Amino acid sequence: MNTIELTVNRRAVNASVEPRTSLADFLRDQRDLTGTHLGCEHGVCGACTLLLDGVPARSCITYAVSCDGADVTTIEGLDDDEIATELRAAFTREHALQCGYCTPGMLVSARDLVKRLSDADEQAIRVGMSGNLCRCTGYVGIVNAIKSVISARRARDIAGEPDAGRKLLGPVGSGHKAWTSANPTAAMAAPVEAASAIVPLEIPDFTPSTVLEQSFDVAHPPAKVFALFDDIAAVASCLPGASLTGTPTPARVEGAIRVKIGPISANFNGAARVESDPVTLSGRILGVGRDQRSRSTTQGEIRYRVLPLDNGAATRVELSIGYSLTGMLAQVGRSGLVRDLAARLIAEFAGNLDRRLSGGAGASAAPAAELNGISLVFGLLRERAVAFARRLSGKGGGPA
Numbered sequence: 001m002n003t004i005e006l007t008v009n010r011r012a013v014n015a016s017v018e019p020r021t022s023l024a025d026f027l028r029d030q031r032d033l034t035g036t037h038l039g040c041e042h043g044v045c046g047a048c049t050l051l052l053d054g055v056p057a058r059s060c061i062t063y064a065v066s067c068d069g070a071d072v073t074t075i076e077g078l079d080d081d082e083i084a085t086e087l088r089a090a091f092t093r094e095h096a097l098q099c100g101y102c103t104p105g106m107l108v109s110a111r112d113l114v115k116r117l118s119d120a121d122e123q124a125i126r127v128g129m130s131g132n133l134c135r136c137t138g139y140v141g142i143v144n145a146i147k148s149v150i151s152a153r154r155a156r157d158i159a160g161e162p163d164a165g166r167k168l169l170g171p172v173g174s175g176h177k178a179w180t181s182a183n184p185t186a187a188m189a190a191p192v193e194a195a196s197a198i199v200p201l202e203i204p205d206f207t208p209s210t211v212l213e214q215s216f217d218v219a220h221p222p223a224k225v226f227a228l229f230d231d232i233a234a235v236a237s238c239l240p241g242a243s244l245t246g247t248p249t250p251a252r253v254e255g256a257i258r259v260k261i262g263p264i265s266a267n268f269n270g271a272a273r274v275e276s277d278p279v280t281l282s283g284r285i286l287g288v289g290r291d292q293r294s295r296s297t298t299q300g301e302i303r304y305r306v307l308p309l310d311n312g313a314a315t316r317v318e319l320s321i322g323y324s325l326t327g328m329l330a331q332v333g334r335s336g337l338v339r340d341l342a343a344r345l346i347a348e349f350a351g352n353l354d355r356r357l358s359g360g361a362g363a364s365a366a367p368a369a370e371l372n373g374i375s376l377v378f379g380l381l382r383e384r385a386v387a388f389a390r391r392l393s394g395k396g397g398g399p400a
């Protein structure tokens with residue numbers, strides 16, 4: 001058993017928990033706070049959502065021991081909360097619930113949106129609530145209720161706070177407890193800043209579990225494209241979410257890549273080994289990274305080959321991207337989604353590469369602060385919808 005001290009609904013709590021006890025089970029079984037509901041217990045449905053240090057978190061996939069020192073607010077703790085009170089009234093008015101099982105998690109997530117959004121943008125509300133599933137009511141009433149509260153508050157000159165005090169989202173602990181070998185589960189709570197110190201010394205060869213083949217063309221000569229691939233800082237600047245954390249040497253580079261998909265946020269810190277062969281205009285980048293908060297590890301290998309097109313005026317870049325992912329994110333991620341995201345990532349990379357080689361507007365623009373899975377997914381869905389519409393209208397188009 002582990003002893004934890006935390007604040008639950010503004011009251012100091014001292015308790016003993018087993019390392020495997022989830023925060024949801026701790027609250028329901030030991031604190032009788034049964035307003036926190038359990039649906040999937042896999043971090044998918046959002047029924048168990050509560051506030052951890054003021055930020056919505058899935059309590060079913062958060063260990064209680066990782067919340068030592070945390071400030072936990074459950075739906076019971078929002079009884080007197082102004083926004084939650086307005087939301088409860090709006091949910092009733094708009095018929096936003098039937099059985100009510102999803103409602104505590106819905107209210108917690110909705111309250112966060114009411115705080116953050118600048119206006120009642122329906123799409124932003126739907127995206128923001130996409131981590132909360134309702135099995136019986138449908139979402140029209142829920143969205144309308146949230147819209148009405150945001151509109152009413154903005155009309156009263158209560159402005160949104162874009163980050164509402166959050167630092168990171170995700171199925172994580174509070175960040176208060178340092179990792180010790182006697183308390184390994186608290187590693188999930190280690191501050192993400194500490195992760196920058198975790199850089200692997202070795203970058204071993206490995207056999208990827210998933211390999212994707214992609215190619216793209218750019219209107220620049222092969223030698224120019226190959227030279228850019230040899231400049232790892234330039235490559236990183238073209239990769240959404242990537243940044244260097246150390247000065248690159250010819251053989252090794254240290255860096256980080258930040259990924260955000262819905263409520264899940266990961267910051268992989270690691271290192272890469274770079275090899276290139278100027279004779280065959282090919283090379284490979286082997287990397288290994290770790291997201292400290294989710295305790296997920298990834299290994300990746302990018303093999304590239306540069307081929308002349310149009311008598312050397314243009315270039316085809318052939319990429320073979322292999323990776324393996326272990327840890328919590330491997331359980332959350334769907335292989336199809338990861339493949340689609342990788343395809344979109346490469347498309348963005350190719351566009352940035354082309355702009356950089358062209359030296360035109362935006363060539364030196366900073367890369368996206370993070371690889372935003374949501375925007376990539378929406379882009380992907382848009383493409384699929386267009387292809388589907390084309391097929392329906394008999395105008396052709398390849399498979400989606």
Ligand code: FES
Nearest residue numbers: 039040041046060
């Ligand atoms: S119970 Fe479904 S996300 Fe936690």
Ligand code: FES
Nearest residue numbers: 098100102134135
């Ligand atoms: S109201 Fe029944 S699950 Fe949402």
